[in-house]
Amino acid sequence: MTQPKKLxxxxxxxxxxxxxxxxxxEALGGQGYVETPTADDADMILLNxxxxxxxxxxxxxxELGRYKRLKADKPDLKIGVAGCVAQAEGREIMxxxxxxxxxxxxxxxxxxxxxxxxTRAGEKALDTDFxxxxxxxxxxxxxxxxxxxxxxxxxxxxxxxxxxxxxxPYTRGVEVSRPPARILxxxxxxxxxGVRDITLLGxxxxxxxxxxxxxxxxxxxxxxxxxxxxxxxxxRFTTSHPNDMTDDLIEAHGxxxxxxxYLHLPVQSGSDRILKRMNRQHTAxxxxxxxxxxxxxxxxxxxxxxxxxxxxxxxxxDFQATLDLxxxxxxxxxxxxxxxxxxxxxxxxxxQLPEDVKDDRLQRLQALITEQxxxxxxxxxxxxxxxxxxxxxxxxxQMVGKSDHLHAVHVQGDDIQAGDLRPxxxxxxxxxxxxxxxxx
Ligand code: 5AD
Ligand code: SF4
Numbered sequence: 047m048t049q050p051k052k053l054x055x056x057x058x059x060x061x062x063x064x065x066x067x068x069x070x071x072e073a074l075g076g077q078g079y080v081e082t083p084t085a086d087d088a089d090m091i092l093l094n095x096x097x098x099x100x101x102x103x104x105x106x107x108x109e110l111g112r113y114k115r116l117k118a119d120k121p122d123l124k125i126g127v128a129g130c131v132a133q134a135e136g137r138e139i140m141x142x143x144x145x146x147x148x149x150x151x152x153x154x155x156x157x158x159x160x161x162x163x164x165t166r167a168g169e170k171a172l173d174t175d176f177x178x179x180x181x182x183x184x185x186x187x188x189x190x191x192x193x194x195x196x197x198x199x200x201x202x203x204x205x206x207x208x209x210x211x212x213x214x215p216y217t218r219g220v221e222v223s224r225p226p227a228r229i230l231x232x233x234x235x236x237x238x239x240g241v242r243d244i245t246l247l248g249x250x251x252x253x254x255x256x257x258x259x260x261x262x263x264x265x266x267x268x269x270x271x272x273x274x275x276x277x278x279x280x281x282r283f284t285t286s287h288p289n290d291m292t293d294d295l296i297e298a299h300g301x302x303x304x305x306x307x308y309l310h311l312p313v314q315s316g317s318d319r320i321l322k323r324m325n326r327q328h329t330a331x332x333x334x335x336x337x338x339x340x341x342x343x344x345x346x347x348x349x350x351x352x353x354x355x356x357x358x359x360x361x362x363x364d365f366q367a368t369l370d371l372x373x374x375x376x377x378x379x380x381x382x383x384x385x386x387x388x389x390x391x392x393x394x395x396x397x398q399l400p401e402d403v404k405d406d407r408l409q410r411l412q413a414l415i416t417e418q419x420x421x422x423x424x425x426x427x428x429x430x431x432x433x434x435x436x437x438x439x440x441x442x443x444q445m446v447g448k449s450d451h452l453h454a455v456h457v458q459g460d461d462i463q464a465g466d467l468r469p470x471x472x473x474x475x476x477x478x479x480x481x482x483x484x485x486x
Contacts, residue, residue: 051077051078051080052080053079053080053090053092054083054088054092055092055093055094056092059094059097059129062248070092073158074159074162097129098130099386100387110143110146124165125145126161127149129152132149132152133151133153133217134217148171149172149173150174151176152218154173182200194464195242195243195435196436198244198245199245200246201224201229201256202224203248203249204221204249205220205249206221210325210391211354211385212391213391223253223255225257226267229256242278242467243278243282244282245281264295266292267294278304286310289328291340296336297343299347306450308378309347311333311336313351313371314353314354316368317368319359324357348378349375351379353368355368355385355404357393358396358399359396359397365411369414376421377418378418378451384401384405424475426472426475430469431450432468434447436464444456444457446479449472455481456479456481468484
């Protein structure tokens with residue numbers, strides 16, 4: 047038997063990239079590759095890149111620079127760039143870093159085996175098309191190997207919203223939903239392999255409208271169908287746009303037993319003036335009305351959000367409106383960013399705010415969020431909740447898992463196995479996690 051070739055994948059950015067990296071590893075598994083945790087002994091290095099942050103392309107070029115020596119020592123080593131930077135930069139990557147053998151955009155992963163074969167034949171391989179065929183279908187030969195209790199499952203990709211700051215509609219393309227039958231099949235496969243908690247992924251996941259029996263399904267319909275999958279215990283979804291929080295989805299948060307009390311619903315700003323300039327198509331009030339409706343059906347729902355500070359033309363008063371919205375909405379988690387320009391997006395052409403103003407606002411916003419995060423975590427003390435255990439903790443006999451609300455929970459217990467979902471009483475809130483005791 048020939049030795050397996052070793053594949054090192056370095057993943058940047060969002061959860062969809064984590065999912066994509068798994069699919070790429072599976073696709074190359076058919077070419078005799080097994081994954082390795084280090085670049086040093088790899089036969090192929092793949093960077094799965096992200097374009098959402100500033101200077102994304104520059105960071106990829108400097109990372110590639112680090113592999114120069116490896117490639118010099120091992121001429122057979124193949125180096126590939128995948129993900130959103132690959133999509134945005136295309137052939138430019140091979141021009142600036144001639145040692146790169148392969149460039150593949152997010153819509154073309156299913157063509158990896160063929161692209162890899164071309165690199166082995168000494169060619170350069172580039173594919174940044176938006177192909178007609180269904181890449182998920184082509185990747186369907188799913189492995190049977192056991193895996194951990196949590197998984198991501200992409201149900202929708204791309205976005206038609208065109209927020210003025212965002213590259214996603216350009217790098218991931220138009221909104222496309224996968225058919226529900228395929229998603230259910232993939233979910234059952236994951237459950238057979240030990241998965242009990244699935245997070246449905248999409249750049250605009252609640253715009254989901256996959257073609258199924260009797261017409262298109264909404265995300266809520268898909269969630270209800272997944273609720274019937276035996277062995278699956280928990281369902282979440284991310285990331286949503288406020289305008290696609292339909293009545294049936296809000297209702298499901300109150301009635302669907304396996305849908306967890308957690309929602310990531312970015313608002314970006316609390317100022318209507320800025321929301322308009324961001325092309326968000328919603329107001330602070332319409333956003334808060336959704337939160338009210340969600341809390342009415344599920345009072346303990348934990349809210350998470352994304353915020354951008356220092357968007358062009360943002361005044362101190364606009365920023366105060368964002369802080370006001372945060373105080374009203376109350377978040378359990380949040381991700382906050384200084385606005386930074388993305389070439390090709392409308393806001394990149396506008397006058398920019400000074401960096402020190404952005405820094406100051408980010409700091410104040412994060413201080414408020416940290417306070418709220420701590421309050422939400424502290425409020426869990428004394429509660430009895432489900433914890434899905436994932437791995438051993440740092441102390442002997444300790445296991446770590448996630449609560450229904452996605453808090454990390456540490457529990458002592460020699461009989462706890464990874465994959466167990468057990469009732470736990472929360473006894474203490476510590477920095478960034480909770481401590482709990484098994485309820486026997
Ligand atoms: N500048 C700063 N933050 C951004 N995000 C997206 N584009 C930009 C940008 N140009 C943030 C948004 C989005 C999250 C994934 O990244 O808050 O919700
Ligand atoms: Fe980007 Fe989200 Fe706006 Fe779509 S809805 S353009 S992914 S920020």
